[in-house]
Amino acid sequence: MGLGDITRPAVLAAIREYDKLGQDAFLERYKFDKAKAFYLRYDGNRYVSKAIAGAAHGYLEGREPLRANEFSGGESTVARKLRSLGFIVPPRRSPNWTRDEVILACDLVMENGWRQLEDTDIRVIELSGILQLLPIHPHALRSDTFRNPNGVARKTADIASRRPGYTGLPTNGGEMDQQVLQDFLDAPEHMHSVAALLREAALAGEFKQLPVPQSEEDDDEQDEPGAREGRLLKRWHYARERDRGLRTRKINAFFKENGRVFCEVCEFDFEKVYGPRGEKFAECHHIVPLHVSGETSTVPEDMIVLCSNCHRMIHRKSPWLTPDELRALVEANCADTR
Numbered sequence: 001m002g003l004g005d006i007t008r009p010a011v012l013a014a015i016r017e018y019d020k021l022g023q024d025a026f027l028e029r030y031k032f033d034k035a036k037a038f039y040l041r042y043d044g045n046r047y048v049s050k051a052i053a054g055a056a057h058g059y060l061e062g063r064e065p066l067r068a069n070e071f072s073g074g075e076s077t078v079a080r081k082l083r084s085l086g087f088i089v090p091p092r093r094s095p096n097w098t099r100d101e102v103i104l105a106c107d108l109v110m111e112n113g114w115r116q117l118e119d120t121d122i123r124v125i126e127l128s129g130i131l132q133l134l135p136i137h138p139h140a141l142r143s144d145t146f147r148n149p150n151g152v153a154r155k156t157a158d159i160a161s162r163r164p165g166y167t168g169l170p171t172n173g174g175e176m177d178q179q180v181l182q183d184f185l186d187a188p189e190h191m192h193s194v195a196a197l198l199r200e201a202a203l204a205g206e207f208k209q210l211p212v213p214q215s216e217e218d219d220d221e222q223d224e225p226g227a228r229e230g231r232l233l234k235r236w237h238y239a240r241e242r243d244r245g246l247r248t249r250k251i252n253a254f255f256k257e258n259g260r261v262f263c264e265v266c267e268f269d270f271e272k273v274y275g276p277r278g279e280k281f282a283e284c285h286h287i288v289p290l291h292v293s294g295e296t297s298t299v300p301e302d303m304i305v306l307c308s309n310c311h312r313m314i315h316r317k318s319p320w321l322t323p324d325e326l327r328a329l330v331e332a333n334c335a336d337t338r
C-alpha cells in the first residue's frame with residue numbers, strides 16, 4: 001500500500017473532488033498545505049500535487065486517503081508518479097540551458113556591447129518568446145517560469161560576467177556559457193550568423209516540423225563542444241535531407257544528366273550491386289554550410305548524391321566535411337592500402 005498503487009482514474013476522481021470543494025476546502029479536508037508545492041496541471045487548472053496523490057489513494061478500492069506525513073512529496077516521488085500516469089507536473093526548476101539557447105543569449109550580449117540586459121528590454125522579451133518556441137525541451141519538463149524575461153536577463157548577466165576584462169564577480173552560469181562565450185570570442189561573425197539563422201528559422205516556424213524530444217534523456221545527441229552550429233540547425237538540416245520530394249527531384253535530375261545514379265564521392269552504384277532493388281537509390285546531402293543556409297527552400301542544386309557510407313562519414317564528426325575533403329580522404333586511404 002502506498003503511493004505506487006494510485007491509478008489514473010483515482011487521480012481523476014480526486015481532481016473532480018478538488019474542483020467541487022475548491023482548493024481551500026479540499027486541502028482542509030485532507031490536511032495538506034500549499035507550502036513549497038508542486039502543482040499538477042490539468043485542463044487549464046493547477047492542483048497541489050501531494051494533496052491530489054493523498055486523496056487519490058482513498059479512491060482505491062478498500063483504501064484510505066494517505067495523510068501528509070505518510071509519504072513525501074516532490075520531484076522524485078509524487079511528481080514522478082503522476083507523470084508516469086500521464087499527468088503534467090512541471091518541475092520547479094527550469095531545465096538547464098542548451099548550447100543553442102546560450103548561443104542566442106550570447107549573441108544578444110555581444111550586440112549589447114558585452115553588457116547584460118534588463119528583463120524589461122524588448123530584445124529580452126522577444127528572445128524569451130523565441131526560446132519558448134524552440135523544440136528543445138519537452139513541455140512536460142518546463143517549469144511555470146520557463147525562459148521568462150527574468151530568466152533570460154539573468155542568463156545575459158551570467159554571460160557578461162564571464163567575459164575577459166569584466167571586473168566584477170562572476171555570477172552563476174556554467175561550463176556551457178563559458179564554451180559558447182569562447183566560440184563567440186574566437187569567431188564572432190560565424191557565431192552571429194548561427195544565432196541569426198536560429199532566430200529567423202524559429203520565427204518563420206521552420207522548426208515546427210521537428211519533434212520535441214520526449215525527455216531530456218531521449219535527446220541522445222550531446223552538445224558537442226566543437227559543434228559551433230549547435231543541435232537545432234543540424235536537426236533541421238537532416239530533416240531537409242530526408243524530404244522525399246526534394247530527394248526524388250535531385251535523383252531524377254542526376255539520372256537525366258548521367259544516365260545512372262552513383263555516389264559523387266566514391267562512385268558506388270546501388271543498382272550495379274543490388275540489382276533492381278537498388279534502382280535509382282541514393283542519399284542526398286545538402287552542401288550549403290548550416291550557418292549560411294538561411295534560404296528555407298532547398299533546390300536540387302544545393303544537394304549532391306551520395307551513398308549511405310559516404311554520407312555517414314561526412315556527418316560523423318563536427319565540423320562536417322565537404323564532399324571534396326571526403327574525396328581526398330578516400331583517395332589518400334585507398335592509395336595507402338593498395
Ligand SMILES: [Zn+2]
Binds near residue numbers: 307309
Ligand atoms: Zn560513396
Ligand SMILES: [Zn+2]
Binds near residue numbers: 285286311315
Ligand atoms: Zn548530409
